Amino acid sequence: MKLESFNNIYHYNRKSRVKRWFYIFLALCVIILFLPWTQNIKVKGNVTSLLQEQRPQQLNSPIPGRIARWHVKNGDFVKKGDTILQLTEVKEDYMDPLLIDRTEEQVKAKQGVRNYYEAKVNTTDAQLSALASGRDLKLEQLKVKLGQLNNKLAAEEAELEAANNELELTTDQYQRQKKMYDEGLVSLTQLQQRSITYQNATAKKTAAQNKLAQTRQEIITVNLEQSATVQDYSEKLNKTQGELFQSKGQIESSEGDIAKLQNQVSNYKIRLGLYAVIAAQDGQIVQLNKAGIGEILKDGESIGSIVPGNVDYAVEIYIKPVDLPLVKAGQSVMFVFDGFPAIVFSGWPNTSYGIFRGKVIAVESNISANGLFRALAIEDKGKKPWPPQLKMGAGVQGIAILNDVPVWYELWRNINGFPPDYYTVKNEKPTSGNEKSK
Template identity: 75%
Template sequence: MKLKSTDRIYHIHRDSRVKRWFFIFMGSCLIVLFLPWTQNIKVRGNVSTLYQDQRPQQLNSPIPGRIIKWHVKNGDNIKKGDTILQLAEIKEDYLDPRLVERTQQQVKAKIGVRDYYQAKIGTTNSQLTALNASRELKLSQLKIKVSQLNNKLIGEEAELVAANNELKLSEDQFNRQKKMYEDGLVSLTQFQQRSVSFQNAMAKKTAVENKLAQTRQEISTVNIEQSAAIQDYTEKLSKTEGERFQSMGQIEGNAGDIAKLENQVANYKARQSLYFVLASQEGQVVQLSKAGIGEILKETESIGTIVPKKVDYAVEIYVKPVDLPLLKNGQKVMCIFDGFPAIVFSGWPNTSYGTFTGRVVAIESNISVNGLFKALVIEDKGQKPWPPQIKMGAGVQGIAILNDVPIWYELWRNINGFPPDYYNVKAISTDEKAK
């Protein structure tokens, strides 16, 4: 008896399709083997920026001081120049509330002393002028006196010549008169008269010689007086010149003191402006480390952190040393930011959802402390823009795109343990980096 249930369960009389489906499956696998596969490197990193001024900035106390007022709290958004907190002075050198005013008074006093010495130099210059004029006048007088004595000397020398001639004539006359007297040709009276004339001529010569010697002595005396006057005025001029140079030295010393005091005034004013800690840029205040009023801050001590508001984001990725030769500047990297859902197909990154395209702009040559090499990735302006909600330090997964190969080649490469193929990319130009 033929049972219908047996035919329905075992399909004894139906044709088998296993062979057909086997060939369909094998054909499909063969087709899949020739589909393209994008080689890639999986990396991890975090959100950062290329520019130092856009990184979180630490707030430091520029001077030691005591906190007397807070103007912000954690999480506040501030603008550049806003006051963070106010400090009071704690160093005894700066406790005087009129420190700047008193230092300025010292500057004025030093300026007054400098003006006094400048006036003294003016007086000394007048004294030098007067002494030089007096010296020239005195020397001129002595020169005139010497000239007069020289003229007198010339006259007396001529007078001496005349006296000598007269004496010689009187001597001849006396000798002839004496001989004539001895011969009895003239009387004794005539002889005595001639003898008196001879004696007068001798006396006249002696007087002229004495007068000539006195004139020469006067010339010597005037020359000595002239030398003494030169020495005296030279001493007076040197003393006055020394006083002038001393005053000039005092002025230079005062100029140094004035500059030092003015520098102190400028420093005191600058220090007073440091009592208010200001925001260096626009951003958000976080991680304030001091509790409240009255706490003491040391110099350069950290107060908190400012996270900049405007940031040109970049991604820092870390690459294994074995994968480093595969990474090049300008290489495409698909980024998956933490907190943003994504569907990723490893071999077909272009079909993935929730990924954002970036390009490598720099690869550090020095290995990091974590044993990996760091590379910097920026947004690819020609692709979908990065989400504005990302924050500094957020985690990032990256897929560095390499060469496109068939699936059979990728399977064969993995089975044999070969590395991915090198991927030649066009380096990003300087202009593109700037953009």
């Protein structure tokens, strides 16, 4: 009995095709084994910026103060120079509303003191000049007087010499006259005349000696007067010079006080401009952590953050130490940004969808706190541009592209636990030895 439904279910009379499909599958597997496969290593990271000024930055209070007014709120976009909040003073040293004016008055007072001492210096210089001129004039007078006395001394010495000669002559004449008187050749009157002449010559010599001694004493007196004059004027000059140096010291001290007070005036004026917290660049205000009016801020205390508006984005990726030798500057990297759908075929990067290309520009030599090495990558300008919706800190999955190898080689490498082949950037100079290991 022939059952048609039974034959349709179990196909007893139908020829089997399993063998043919097995050979087709086997042939496909063999073909796949010889297809090219791009080696890669997978890394994770986040969006950042190469430039420090383009990264999110804290807003800090430049001075201690009390919040008087807010000009922004969370999420607002500001331009460079916009006021974020207004502060009022809390330190008693700066609360005087006329602080700058009164400090400037102190500067003027110190400048007046300096001008007084400058005038005193000029007067003292004039006194020094007058004393020096008076000393020179006095010494010149004494020098002239000393010259006169020396001339007088020379004349008196000549006079004394003449008196000595006359005395010798009269002495000889007196002795001869006395001898003749004793012999009775001359009278007593003649002897007395010679005696008077002799006595006059003796008195004349004595007078010449006294005059000479007096002149010499006057010379000694003039010399002493010269020394006394020099000493007296030296004392006066030293005293005046001491006053001069004291006045100059007061001028220097006043200059220091003036500079200090002017510095205070400048600081006070600059402090006036710090009561308003200003945006240093264009960006968005986020994470404001102070509430309301009247809250007191400390010096340098964080108020919130500002995220720059114009950013040249980069990606920081973290590499395992075992994979570090495989990553070099200039290497190509594929990125999948969080929030952007993608279909990734890691072995065939050209067939992937939704990926963005980048290029490694630096690999840090120091290990990070998370035990991984940090590398920085930027957009590959010759490929698909990165999405403009990127935000700082967004998550990134990266695939560092290495060498192209057959699929069978990649399977064999993974089965044996071998690392990927060392990657050599094409624009780098080749190193000595083999470019590949393993």
